[in-house]
Amino acid sequence: MLKKITYKKKLSFFEWLKYLKFFKRKSYFDLKNVINIAKKLGLLHCFSFSFVVAGTNGKGSVCYILEKILLNSNYKVGLYTSPHLISHLERIRINGNFLNEKWHILAFEKIEMIRKNNKISYFDFITLSALFLFKYFKVDVIILEAGLGGRLDATNIIPNDISIITNIDFDHKEILGYTRFKIGYEKAGIFKKNKIAIVGEEKDIPNSINLLAKKRNTLLKKVNFEWFYQKREKSWNFISEKWKFYNLKYSNISLINISIAFSALSESNLNINIDFLKKKLFPINIPGRFSIIQKKPCVILDVAHNSHAALCLSKKIRKSLKKYSKIYAVVGILEKKDIIGIISNFLGIVNKWNFSLLNQNKETFKTCINSILSIQDYEIFDTTYDSWKKAYYLASKKDLILVFGSFITVSEVIKILNINIQKI
Structure with a gap:
């Protein structure tokens, strides 16, 4: 059991992370303390331009695409994403680089000095540290990936210029709600008065999004209404009110996520390097998103951890089925997830x-699995290491080992193989 440590000055980076693990709020539904701390630190109005990205899936991909384009348009960019795969340092990047531990410690100390008895969560604290560092380094643009929901997420405390919702599907239902209407309401909570919101949901958009946009006078820019992407045999097109690009090259990233980023940038009025965007953007490598780390046997890592993400991953695999003799799955899924759906x-x-x-x-897990798989199809292991070891032992050079189901599972395989996260 992790031993709780007490705050004192000059904690090491490792000690800080242990200290923060015990931060819990009585209720998820309260941002008052976070806003109070941010106000005292001067974090609520300190950025030139900001994007906040919410949604069920694709948030990280959209954030990375925005970062890459903005960096190549000569902006100083701060990126905040979660969760991390290997190291906490992955969560905050400035100009595409991780920061040294000393800068994180500086942010932690400043926040703790102001926090006093205000109860906040681990995620709240880390989000505040990101905002502090973005202000400290005077970035031109910040990109924030929302954690849970959006309305009551710590990333929602700043007056973002452009809100983005990638899609609406079922995940974290015990917190966000059991209907798309309720989930849409939580995600749309990031909308700001008289600002623009990009919506990439390709199915029917929950009416809660339209209602909240109308209430806040938020100008919605929706896929297949204000902007479009068109697939062609060897290329694709992006068309919006402000940008029209034809014969773009296909990428390793899904077109909807690229198009969401394009739409957001087109509405930002930032000075974007269009030549880079059209000709040099691809490929984009995002750790843990269809990451091919070995060829023989082929090993693919993907953090797909809900049914929507699993569907997208399965479609990619189906397209290349003929390449492989057999497919072995190394899977770890958290208990509250839709295991059968995935x-x-x-x-x-x-x-x-x-x-x-x-x-x-x-035994409970076995009962669940038996409802859709025959007992010959699977084995259950106590650890990811044992699961991986067995799959790798059985796989030939012509096979595929697919690792998915959670950030935890992908992270553990990366550690087993001792892979540098920055080279994936």
Whole structure:
């Protein structure tokens, strides 16, 4: 059991992370203390331009695309994403680089000095540290990936210039709600009065998004209404009210996520390097998003951890089925996730399932799995290491090992293989 440590001056970076793990708020539904701390630190009105990205899936991809384009348009960019795969340092980047631990410690100390008895969560504290560092380094543009929801997320405390919702699907239902209307309401909580919001949901948009936009006089820019992307045989097009690009090259990133970023940038009125955007943007490598780390056997890592993300991943795998003799899945899914919904997307694709237990009871998990898989199709292991080891032992050079189900599972395989996260 992790031993709780007490705050004192001059904690090491490791000690700070241990200290922050015990930060819990009584209720998720309260930003009052976070806003109070941010106000005292002068963090609420300190940036030239800001994007906040919410949604069920694709948030990280959109954030990375925005960062890459803005950096190549000569802006000083601060990027905040979560969760991390290996190191906390991954969460905050300035000009595409991780910061030294000493800068994180500086931010932690400043926030703790002001916080006093205000109860906030780990995520709140880290978000405040990101905002502090972006102000300290005087970035031109910040990009914030919302954690849970949006309305009551710590990333929502600043007056963002452009709000982005990638899509609306079911995840974290116990917090965000059990209907798309309620989930849409939480995500749309990032909308700001008289500002622009980009919506990339390709299915029916929950009416809660339209209602909240109308209430706040937020100008919605929706896919297939104000902006479009068109697939062609060897290229694709992006068309909006302000940008029209034809014969763009296909990328390793989904077109909807690229198009969401394009739409947001087109509405920002920032001075974007259009030549880079059209000719040199691709490929974009995002750790843990369809990351191919080995060829023989092929090993693909993907953090897909809900049914929507699993569906997108399965579609990519189906397109390349003929390349592989067999497919082995190394899967770890957290207990509260839609385990059956995630696995169902890969029925008929995966030849052998290797499950690792994360926080489940083994017998309960086995009962769940038996409802959709035959007992010959899978094994359950106590650790990701054992699950990976068995799959790698069985796989030939012509096979595929697919690792997915959670950030935790992908992170553990990266550690097992001792891979440098910056080279994925």
